[in-house]
Amino acid sequence: MKGMREIRNRIKAVKSTGQITHAMELVAASKMKKAQMYAEQGRAYATLLMDLTKSVGSEIYRVVARNLELGQGKKRLVIVFSTDKGLCGGLNTNLFKAISEIKDDVDFITVGIRAARFIARTKRRVLANFRISDHVKFSETRKIADFAMKTAKEGGYASIEVLYSIFINTLKQEPTLVKIAPVDDMDWFIESLKKSYKLDVADHPKEDRRFVFEPSLTEIAQNLPSFYINQAIHYMALDAKASEHSARMVAMKSASDNADSLIQDLTLEYNKARQSAITTEILELSAAANTENSQ
Amino acid sequence: MSLSLEIVTPEGIAWKGENLTMVTLPASGGEVGIMEGHIPLITMLDEGAVLISKASGEEESIAIDRGYARCMGDVVSVLTEAAIDVSKLTDEDIAKAKEMAIKAADAASRTPSIDPDELDRLHALVRFTVAQELAKSKKKG
Structure with missing residues (x-):
């Protein structure tokens, strides 16, 4: 059995770690509440915007490709939303796994230092790294969107994609890769958003008549794509933040719980050690008394 | 099949209703009135009023900011930065x-x-x- 002092020191250390993780849990919990609220509020809007952009139907591929001046070929531009700080459980690890699965000719724009480091370590190209505060301001996400659109245009990228941890609920966040431009492959994503968020937006019956555009397709084409990219990136950032704070809250909660149970075990061990020390002492005393008596 | 309308803002769904006879939108090229069976339409919206006429004869007026609207299969979806019911x-x-x-x-x-x-x-x-x-x-x- 270990020495009593050693156990006592360990209990002290675990206790102070537990206090820290508990404090972090509380901080993350309050941030999480806000982040989740913002993410949930914006969902109907973001989904409908994607749906609307998608509705421009057969026109949209041409329209978005032309207005964002996307290139041909296979070069892809992927924006990755990770976190700046660690201690958020498996969130980043899962994200990195998803990054490793992207094999083609890809360049990355990262948000949050963790992904930038990982991608640099795996010897792939990071074009820029951005940071987003906990409040996720439009001025921050607009910079990312502007940079992505400019890069896609100048670098001849064929698509702009976003990899982020989609926020499903406090316990569940899933890394998801979505192509946001061109929008020819968005149906599954819109549907899955509607389903996993249980959005109350109206379903519309199938429509095979062609759309009429007011004031004109060109005018809408000039405004809608960049508006849509800006908004999509903003709402994905909100989701990523909600995921981050939720994951951190859960990680810190389980760390605090672990600390508590560790303290219990250690206290038990400590008490045993103390008990056995006392027993030994009594034994020694009585042995000494016995020898004295017999002499 | 009757006409329905939803107005969605970044704060959530601001207005949603079914059984409407007509919806008037402040499109950027002038007002557009939409009734049942309207051709599919995507339009840009200016700030202004969305007028809603219900089958019961009631009318409502919702102020909206700039945005986009889509009419598809008798569902009108309005996407705007802000919306408020002015009757309040x-x-x-x-x-x-x-x-x-x-x-x-x-x-x-x-x-x-x-x-x-x-x-x-x-x-x-x-x-x-x-x-x-x-x-x-x-x-x-």
């Missing part, structure tokens, strides 16, 4: 809000160091109060 507001409320918004935007546009996004936001506020006035006057007339 009095003329004085709106006038006061407008004055404040204009003052704030004025002050901001004179500050050279202002963040352009912030300025955009303030201008949007002014726009939105104008839309509220419009919606209110439509409701009366």
